[in-house]
Amino acid sequence: MNSIGEQCKKFKDDYDACFNAWFSDKFLKGETNNSLCEPLFKVYQECVKKVMKEQNIELQEIEKDLLGTNSERKPPSKKS
Amino acid sequence: MKIWTSEHTFNHPWETVATAAWRKYPNPHNPAVIGTDVLDRKVVDGVLHTHRLVSTKWGFPRWAQALIGSAKICYASEKSEVNPSVKKMILKTVNLTFCRYVAVDETLCYTPHPTDPSKTLLKQEAVVTVQGVPLNNYMEDLLTNKISLNAGKGRQAMEWVICKLNAEVKDFTKSTDEILNHTKKSIDDITSSAKKSMDDISQKAMKSLDDMQPLRQKF
Numbered sequence: 670m671n672s673i674g675e676q677c678k679k680f681k682d683d684y685d686a687c688f689n690a691w692f693s694d695k696f697l698k699g700e701t702n703n704s705l706c707e708p709l710f711k712v713y714q715e716c717v718k719k720v721m722k723e724q725n726i727e728l729q730e731i732e733k734d735l736l737g738t739n740s741e742r743k744p745p746s747k748k749s
Numbered sequence: 750m751k752i753w754t755s756e757h758t759f760n761h762p763w764e765t766v767a768t769a770a771w772r773k774y775p776n777p778h779n780p781a782v783i784g785t786d787v788l789d790r791k792v793v794d795g796v797l798h799t800h801r802l803v804s805t806k807w808g809f810p811r812w813a814q815a816l817i818g819s820a821k822i823c824y825a826s827e828k829s830e831v832n833p834s835v836k837k838m839i840l841k842t843v844n845l846t847f848c849r850y851v852a853v854d855e856t857l858c859y860t861p862h863p864t865d866p867s868k869t870l871l872k873q874e875a876v877v878t879v880q881g882v883p884l885n886n887y888m889e890d891l892l893t894n895k896i897s898l899n900a901g902k903g904r905q906a907m908e909w910v911i912c913k914l915n916a917e918v919k920d921f922t923k924s925t926d927e928i929l930n931h932t933k934k935s936i937d938d939i940t941s942s943a944k945k946s947m948d949d950i951s952q953k954a955m956k957s958l959d960d961m962q963p964l965r966q967k968f
Contacts, residue, residue, distance in 0.1 A: 671784035673804055681786065693768045697833050701792045710790065717786050726824055
C-alpha cells in the first residue's frame with residue numbers, strides 16, 4: 670500500500686507489519702499496551718507529517734469545532 | 750442530501766474481519782484506494798483510536814469534473830474505534846478534497862452477527878450532500894450510485910483479504926517450523942565452528958609455545 674510520500678513507504682511497511690501482528694496477536698487478546706510498535710510509528714509519523722506539509726494537505730479544516738464558538742457564522746442581524 | 754444504507758453478513762468471526770479491515774488495501778477489487786497513512790493512533794480505556802488519511806483516485810465523468818473540478822487524487826479523513834471487549838469496530842470517513850461542493854460522510858460498523866456470533870455483520874451508511882453547483886440533485890444521485898457500486902466492491906475486497914490472511918496463517922505455521930529448524934541448524938554450525946576455532950587456537954598456542962622452546966634454549 671502506498672503512502673502519500675514515496676520516501677515514507679519503507680517506514681510505513683515496517684510499521685504496518687508490526688501493527689498488524691500486534692493487533693491480532695496482542696490487542697484482540699486483551700493486551701492494550703501498544704508500546705511495541707511505537708518506535709517504528711514515530712519514524713513513520715515524522716516522514717508523513719513532513720510530506721503533508723509539503724503537499725499542503727490540511728486536516729485542521731475539518732478538525733476545527735465551529736459550532737458554539739466565536740467562529741460560528743451567525744445569521745445577519747436584522748436591520749431595524 | 751441523500752442517505753444510503755446497507756447491511757452485509759460475512760461468514761467469518763469478528764476477529765478475522767477486524768484484522769482484515771486494516772489490511773483491506775491494496776486490493777484488486779478496489780483499485781481506487783491508492784494509499785493509507787496513519788496520522789494518529791492510541792489506546793484509551795481499552796479502545797483503539799486511529800486517524801488515517803486515505804488517498805483515492807475517483808474516476809468522475811468528464812462533464813462532472815467540469816463542475817466540481819478534476820481533482821486527480823482525493824483525500825479523505827478516516828477515524829476509527831476498535832473495542833475488543835464488546836467486539837465493535839466502527840470507521841467514519843469524511844472526504845477532504847471537494848469540501849467546497851461535495852460532502853461524503855461514510856460510516857462502517859462491524860459487529861458479531863446478533864443471531865450467529867460466528868458471523869460478522871457490517872452496517873454501512875453514507876450521506877451525500879452536494880451544494881452550490883448546478884444539477885446538484887443529479888450529482889447526488891450519481892455519487893450515491895457510485896457508493897452503492899463501491900460498497901459491493903468493498904465486500905469483495907474484504908473476502909479477498911480474508912482469503913489471503915487464511916493462506917498466510919497456513920504459510921506462517923510452515924515458515925515458523927522452517928525458521929526454528931534453520932535457527933537450530935545455525936546454532937549447531939556456530940557451536941561446531943566455535944569448537945573448531947577453539948581447537949585451532951589451543952593448537953596454535955601449543956605450537957607457538959613449542960616454537961618458543963628452541964628460542965629459549967638459544968639464550
